[in-house]
Each structure stands twice: as structure tokens, then as C-alpha cells.
Amino acid sequence: MSSNDPPSGSTPKAIGSLAKKQSDVTRQGTQKLKFVPTLPQRRKKEEVKAEPTTSVVPAVPSTERGRGRGRGKGDGRGRGRGRGAAPPVLEMTASGPFAMGPALAGSTGRRSTPRSNFTPSVPTALGASAALGVNLSRSAAPSLKKENNADAKGKGKAMEEEGEVYSDPDDGVEIIDMERIRDMDWMAPESLQNERQLKKFKKEPSEGVAGEVDLAKALDLSESEEEEELEDIIEDFAAPTEIDTDPTLREERLYFFQFPQPFPTFLPKASESVADVIMGDATDKKVTFAPDVMPSVTPGTSRTSSAVPTELLMTEPLDGIIGELEVYRSGAVKIRLTNGILFDVSAGTQPSFLQQVTYLDKENKRLCVLGEVNKQFVVSPNVDTLLAAMEEADNAPVTIEGGENLIKMDG
Amino acid sequence: MTSINDDTDEVVTKLPIHYSNALSPNVHIHQFPLLTRPLQAPPSSLASGKRITARLKPNVRRLEIHVPSDTRPEVWNAEKAKELGAARLEDDREKNQETKGMKSVDETRLSEVRMKSEEIPQRGVHLLGVVRDGCLHLHPISETHQLRPALTYLDILSRKSKRSHGGFDSDSDDGPPPDPDDPAPLPVPRKEKKSTGEVKEIQVTARKSDDKNGLTGPGALSAVRREMLHAIRAEEDEEWEPLEFCDVVTAESGDAFEGVFSQTSDMLQCKTNIAAFLKEINGL
Numbered sequence: 044m045s046s047n048d049p050p051s052g053s054t055p056k057a058i059g060s061l062a063k064k065q066s067d068v069t070r071q072g073t074q075k076l077k078f079v080p081t082l083p084q085r086r087k088k089e090e091v092k093a094e095p096t097t098s099v100v101p102a103v104p105s106t107e108r109g110r111g112r113g114r115g116k117g118d119g120r121g122r123g124r125g126r127g128a129a130p131p132v133l134e135m136t137a138s139g140p141f142a143m144g145p146a147l148a149g150s151t152g153r154r155s156t157p158r159s160n161f162t163p164s165v166p167t168a169l170g171a172s173a174a175l176g177v178n179l180s181r182s183a184a185p186s187l188k189k190e191n192n193a194d195a196k197g198k199g200k201a202m203e204e205e206g207e208v209y210s211d212p213d214d215g216v217e218i219i220d221m222e223r224i225r226d227m228d229w230m231a232p233e234s235l236q237n238e239r240q241l242k243k244f245k246k247e248p249s250e251g252v253a254g255e256v257d258l259a260k261a262l263d264l265s266e267s268e269e270e271e272e273l274e275d276i277i278e279d280f281a282a283p284t285e286i287d288t289d290p291t292l293r294e295e296r297l298y299f300f301q302f303p304q305p306f307p308t309f310l311p312k313a314s315e316s317v318a319d320v321i322m323g324d325a326t327d328k329k330v331t332f333a334p335d336v337m338p339s340v341t342p343g344t345s346r347t348s349s350a351v352p353t354e355l356l357m358t359e360p361l362d363g364i365i366g367e368l369e370v371y372r373s374g375a376v377k378i379r380l381t382n383g384i385l386f387d388v389s390a391g392t393q394p395s396f397l398q399q400v401t402y403l404d405k406e407n408k409r410l411c412v413l414g415e416v417n418k419q420f421v422v423s424p425n426v427d428t429l430l431a432a433m434e435e436a437d438n439a440p441v442t443i444e445g446g447e448n449l450i451k452m453d454g
Numbered sequence: 455m456t457s458i459n460d461d462t463d464e465v466v467t468k469l470p471i472h473y474s475n476a477l478s479p480n481v482h483i484h485q486f487p488l489l490t491r492p493l494q495a496p497p498s499s500l501a502s503g504k505r506i507t508a509r510l511k512p513n514v515r516r517l518e519i520h521v522p523s524d525t526r527p528e529v530w531n532a533e534k535a536k537e538l539g540a541a542r543l544e545d546d547r548e549k550n551q552e553t554k555g556m557k558s559v560d561e562t563r564l565s566e567v568r569m570k571s572e573e574i575p576q577r578g579v580h581l582l583g584v585v586r587d588g589c590l591h592l593h594p595i596s597e598t599h600q601l602r603p604a605l606t607y608l609d610i611l612s613r614k615s616k617r618s619h620g621g622f623d624s625d626s627d628d629g630p631p632p633d634p635d636d637p638a639p640l641p642v643p644r645k646e647k648k649s650t651g652e653v654k655e656i657q658v659t660a661r662k663s664d665d666k667n668g669l670t671g672p673g674a675l676s677a678v679r680r681e682m683l684h685a686i687r688a689e690e691d692e693e694w695e696p697l698e699f700c701d702v703v704t705a706e707s708g709d710a711f712e713g714v715f716s717q718t719s720d721m722l723q724c725k726t727n728i729a730a731f732l733k734e735i736n737g738l
Contacts, residue, residue, distance in 0.1 A: 229496045230529040298583040299483070300592065304734045306579035307726035309473065361475050363720035368469040368590050375463065378471065382724040397486040397493060400582055400595070402477055402710040403510070403697075410508045410517075411700040411707040413582075413714065415492070416483065420583070424731045432728045 080221045296417040297400055301391060303423060307380060309361055378422060385428040391419035472591045472716030479596035481582060481714070484517075486569065486601050494701075496524035504565070508697040514689045517571035517599060519699065525565055532563070539564035541614075542607035549606075549690050570604035573597055586715065593714045654687050656680055 219227065222234045366380035368388070376388040398416040403409075486493065495506050499522035508519045524530060542564060580595040657675070675683070700706045 228529075229498070230524050230526075233490060295584050295586050298585070299595075300581040300583050301577070302579040302581060303731050304578055305726065305730060306581075306594075307724045307730075309722040310725055311720070311722060361473060361722060362716050362718050363473065363722040364470050364716075365473040365592075365722050365724065366471045368471055369465045370467040370469075371463045372466050373463045380724045381721055382726075384724065384726070384728045394485070395490060397489045397491070399484045399486070399493065401482050401484050402707075402713075403480045403482060404706070404710065405480065405512070407698070407706075408695065409698045409700055409706060410510075410519075411704070411710040412493075412702045413481075413707060413711045414702050416582075424728055429728050429732065433732065436727075436729055 077215075077217050078219060080219050080224075297414045299391070299398070299400075299416045299419045300388075301419070301421045302386075307365075307384060309363075309365055311361060311363065377425065383428070385425035386422045387425050388420050388422050391421040393419055469585065469588060469590045470719075472589050472719070473593075473722065474591065474714070474716035475594050476717075477710070477713050478594055481593055481595050482597040482599060483580065483582075483595050484519075484571070484599050484601055485574075488602055493519075493521065495522045498524055498526050499565075506699045506701065508699040509694040510697050511689065511692045511694060513692055514685075515571075515573050515597065515599075516689060517601070518604070518694075519569040519571075519601060520566045521569060522566045523564075535564040538607060538611070541610040545607040545610050548610075564607075568604045569601035571599040571601045573599050582714065584714065589716075591715045654691070656683055656687075 224231050225234045364381070366378055366384075369377045369379060371377070378386040378388055380386075400413040400416060402411045402413055404411060493506070495504060504522035506519060506521050508517065510517050525532070525535070576595075576598055580598065581592045582595050583593075584591050700710075
């Protein structure tokens with residue numbers, strides 16, 4: 044199974060590699076892990092000798108289990124340096140916290156967490172599904188046993204890539220996909236995204252580093268971008284229930300909405316006069332509403348005459364329905380508030396970095412992470428409605444708008 | 455958005471929108487511009503018991519999140535960590551940030567990344583939206599912070615090396631060129647060194663001239679500079695409050711998350727006319 048081949052390699056493939064030729068034996072005398080990246084082309088045998096670009100201390104602990112702890116922590120595939128053939132004598136088994144697969148890596152998939160941008164959109168198949176468009180694999184080492192490696196990789200690849208099937212590795216030869224380096228270790232570098240993959244995952248607007256815009260597709264992108272985004276929005280809202288097989292996985296996505304200034308002020312009750320305000324409690328509610336607009340009993344606040352609208356947001360506890368989000372067949376998404384204000388919703392620029400929503404619990408001195416922001420949306424007033432309202436305002440006699448209790452600054 | 459012909463366009467789905475500000479003003483957004491993976495402690499650190507911790511200066515709204523680093527020998531240089539850790543300790547001391555009681559040798563090693571927050575102003579109103587049970591729940595987001603690793607301890611190291619090399623070798627460590635308003639960069643470092651243990655007073659030279667730019671006179675500072683130093687000093691003076699960092703998986707986090715949702719289905723009445731948006735636009 045293991046043969047000590049000389050460093051010159053048995054069957055070198057003419058693959059341009061940046062590899063330095065190194066011996067197969069580490070300083071400690073054990074066999075070095077070999078790092079054999081694959082080409083994204085169909086090849087009979089992918090034995091590429093290359094050196095990982097990151098500088099990793101090649102010191103490998105002498106024990107076999109320690110092996111797994113090497114650069115490819117818990118990764119059954121291990122990493123190799125230099126030449127192709129001579130496999131380590133030892134069986135690569137996963138060890139360490141990653142041994143059980145991504146489930147153990149913070150039990151990412153199996154907890155009641157909101158969906159993260161960084162989880163693969165396909166439910167994690169042993170983490171083999173790594174680079175997904177902009178998304179990054181959530182957990183690093185997939186920690187597959189070596190002998191299963193090819194199978195899982197094959198499956199994973201078949202799932203996601205178009206026909207890139209890798210042959211089973213020879214004994215002792217690691218096949219490591221350059222695009223999946225991210226999976227290998229917690230500290231592994233990020234793989235640059237490949238164009239090909241972006242096509243499949245147009246779920247997210249692609250802002251991958253490499254190859255986002257192909258010259259051939261350049262025109263298409265500009266036209267279809269908008270449609271893509273609209274589709275995305277529909278998916279976010281129109282599917283009323285997410286199909287969730289795992290009850291513990293919190294499927295609710297967190298969305299970030301950016302509204303224009305000023306955020307409309309809301310009052311808990313149609314308090315045309317202050318006197319009507321009830322120091323109500325939640326038990327008092329009677330929901331009687333005619334289509335859309337009729338407000339009803341409030342979960343009381345007493346201060347309807349508080350000063351500045353923006354402070355109103357913060358100081359008054361508000362709770363209730365303020366409007367509706369409408370999804371149109373054309374893909375447009377609009378927000379209609381109870382008094383007729385119409386907003387258009389569009390997808391905002393999706394950041395490629397991590398954004399977390401947190402709650403700062405001051406009493407308990409806690410910082411709770413509520414989750415990651417999955418999608419950003421920009422809300423802007425619908426121009427047609429706006430203009431119509433302006434016209435109306437111009438034509439109508441000047442009245443104090445909304446006018447009862449709010450002290451408005453003129454101008 | 456392209457204009458949609460309303461006659462032909464029909465509504466496919468309607469989601470009622472709930473609004474609640476129950477947790478205001480404590481819902482924040484943390485952005486990690488240099489991080490492209492979830493904020494987690496590496497498994498090796500988790501195994502050794504380290505967790506993500508946080509601390510806060512409530513008045514200046516500065517937050518620090520300490521993320522343990524992966525200290526496996528394959529990916530971590532322990533000697534360098536000791537060196538940098540010592541520098542960080544010194545840096546902390548200079549700025550009065552030293553965490554009390556952490557004097558053990560262990561702690562002088564650099565074993566975590568300190569993400570320091572920077573509050574950024576919000577443009578527009580930010581809301582958090584969650585879709586649940588066919589309803590969209592909105593909650594205002596009060597603050598937005600960007601967190602980046604704090605590497606101020608490198609200044610200490612560069613200072614040391616500058617001293618030892620005479621200052622000509624480490625050009626890259628010189629930092630930005632001196633501010634044209636500032637006659638000489640000397641006053642600033644002098645001040646910082648003085649500040650440890652002393653009453654922190656701004657070195658304001660008594661100058662009658664009213665220039666805002668403070669060009670004349672030795673050691674004079676522009677008003678802007680002074681204010682900045684004031685702010686920095688005030689921030690350094692404030693004490694850190696430790697925070698418990700609860701990740702998404704924790705129960706506390708789940709509770710907080712539930713608090714975001716609106717509890718009632720009462721209709722709220724909107725008081726703002728759509729024309730208010732136009733009014734808010736500056737210059738219109």
C-alpha cells in the first residue's frame with residue numbers, strides 16, 4: 044500500500060504546479076502528508092504534486108492520531124508535500140474535534156440557529172459542499188476518512204459542479220481540490236470562487252472575487268441582475284413556510300431593512316385626541332378592523348405627545364401591525380403602510396463579510412448574538428405614490444398633517 | 455425599480471408587517487469587515503476552555519470582542535506570541551486598559567484577537583426583519599458597529615525597534631506624516647507617556663493668539679487636535695465592563711431573539727405623510 048517512491052515522482056502529470064520538491068520525510072522522520080491538488084478538469088488520475096501555498100510548519104507529530112491533528116486538522120485527507128506516490132504508512136483517520144464532521148464544529152447545523160450566510164445552501168452534506176458562490180463553508184475540516192474521501196468528494200462534486208468527477212485516488216494519494224482548501228482546516232485559507240460555481244448559486248447575488256463577470260456574460264449580467272435580485276426577494280418573502288426538516292434549526296432568516304429617514308411614526312391608537320388614550324394593557328385588545336386601515340385598541344402607551352419622531356421610536360414601546368408586504372407577480376416587492384404610504388423594496392448590496400445582529404443586555408451584562416444578517420434590503424418610497432401625494436398636498440388646502448399631538452418643526 | 459403596470463400586476467403574497475421596539479435601543483448590528491467566516495472560537499481553543507469574551511465601555515460605546523486564536527503549533531508561532539503578548543500588556547498599561555488581575559505569565563502570551571468596535575453612523579433607519587408564520591416582524595436597530603482586530607501593541611514593538619535601530623530603518627513604522635497643523639509630532643508621544651499615573655491634562659500652551667490652527671508656538675495644538683485628545687483621554691479613563699458573550703446557540707440568545715418579535719396583532723396607526731420623506735431630503 045505504501046511505497047517509498049523517490050522524490051521525483053512516479054507519474055507526474057503535466058500540471059503547472061508551484062511545488063517545491065521536498066522530501067517525503069519530515070524532520071521527525073515520519074512520512075509527510077502529501078498535498079495533491081486536483082485540476083478542475085476530467086483527468087484519469089490526478090496526481091499533482093504541489094505544495095500548499097500557505098506556509099505550514101511541516102512538523103508532524105509522530106503518532107498517527109496526531110497526524111490528523113496536522114495541518115489538515117481532523118481531516119482524513121491529510122496534506123502532503125512534494126511528490127506524489129509515497130503514502131504515509133499510517134491510516135489517516137480523523138481525530139480531534141472535527142472528527143465527527145461539521146456537526147461537531149460548534150454543532151453548526153444542528154442547533155436552533157438562524158440560517159447563516161455562511162452555511163451552504165444545501166444542507167450540509169458532511170461539509171463536502173464547500174464553496175458556494177459567495178458563501179463559504181461554515182466549518183472547516185470535513186474530516187472524512189481517507190478511504191471515503193473520493194466517494195464523498197465525488198458525491199459532493201456531483202451535487203454541485205457540472206460533471207467534475209474525480210477518479211478514485213490511488214492508495215495513499217490525496218486528492219485535494221484547490222477550491223476546497225477551505226475545508227481542510229480551521230485555519231485554511233479561503234478559496235477564491237470559481238466562475239462555474241457562481242452560476243449554480245444565483246440564489247445569492249454573486250460578488251465573488253474571481254471570475255464574477257465573464258466577458259461573454261458581461262452584457263447579460265447587467266440585464267439579468269435586476270431580475271435575479273427580484274427573484275431573490277420573492278424567494279425570501281413569498282415562501283410562507285420554509286421547509287425545515289430539522290425542527291431545531293432556526294429557519295428564520297434575519298433581514299436587514301434600510302428605511303429612509305424619517306421612519307414613519309406610529310401611534311398605538313387612533314388617538315385623535317389625547318384624552319382617548321387608554322393606559323391599556325395587553326389584555327385589553329379588541330381587534331376590530333375593517334379592511335386594512337382601521338386601528339384598534341392598543342397595548343397602551345400613554346405618551347402620545349412625545350416630542351421628536353425619532354425618539355418616539357426608541358422610547359415608546361410599540362407593538363403591532365403597521366402594514367403589509369406585498370409581493371407581486373412581476374417580482375416587485377412593496378411595503379404598504381396602514382395609511383397608504385407605499386415603499387418599494389429592493390435588494391441592497393450584500394456584504395461579503397460577517398454581519399451579526401446582537402442584543403446588548405445591559406441588566407445582565409450580556410451580549411447575545413441573535414444571528415447573522417442573511418440579506419439586506421433597501422426600502423425607498425414609491426415615487427408614483429409620492430408624487431401623487433405631493434400633488435394632492437399642493438391642491439388641497441394646507442392642513443397640519445397628521446396633526447393632532449405631534450409637535451412638528453416647520454421646514 | 456421598473457415601473458410596474460398595476461393593472462396587470464397582481465399581488466401574489468401579502469405578509470402583514472409587525473413592528474416592535476421592545477428591545478430598543480439595545481439591538482445592534484456588528485459588522486466584521488475583515489471576517490468572512492462566522493465568529494467562532496477555533497475548536498482547539500474551545501477544547502482548552504477558551505471562549506469568546508467581550509467587554510464594553512458604555513459611555514463611549516466602545517465594544518471589544520476577544521476571540522481566542524488557534525494556537526496549535528502547526529499554525530501558531532509561540533515565541534512570537536510571547537513577544538507580542540508582552541507588547542500588548544505594555545500597551546494596555548500605557549493606556550490604562552490593563553485588565554486587573556491578569557498578571558500570570560500565561561496571560562502575557564497573545565492568545566486572542568481583540569476586535570475593537572467603531573461605531574458608524576446610520577444612514578436612514580435600520581430595521582431588523584424576520585419572517586415568521588407568514589408575517590414580517592420588524593425591529594429597529596439602534597447602533598451599527600464595525601469590529602476590527604486591534605493591533606495597537608505593534609506600536610510598542612515598533613517603538614522599541616525604532617529606538618534600537620535609531621529610527622532610520624523602520625520607515626514603515628513611522629506612521630502617517632505629521633499633521634501640518636501640528637508643528638512637531640513630539641508633543642503627542644510625550645503626552646502619552648506623561649499620562650500614565652498623572653493627572654491627565656491637555657498640554658495647552660497659554661497662547662493669546664486665537665488661531666484655530668495653532669501653528670505658532672512650540673507644543674501648541676489645534677483645537678481640533680485638542681478635542682480629539684480629550685476624547686481619547688476620556689475613553690481611556692472609562693472602565694471596561696465585562697460582558698458575557700452569548701453565541702447564537704445559547705438559550706439567552708434564543709430568548710433575546712424571541713423578544714424581537716411583536717407580540718400583538720394590533721394595528722398601529724401611521725402618523726407620517728409620505729411627503730415627509732421629501733422634506734427630509736436636505737437641500738430639497
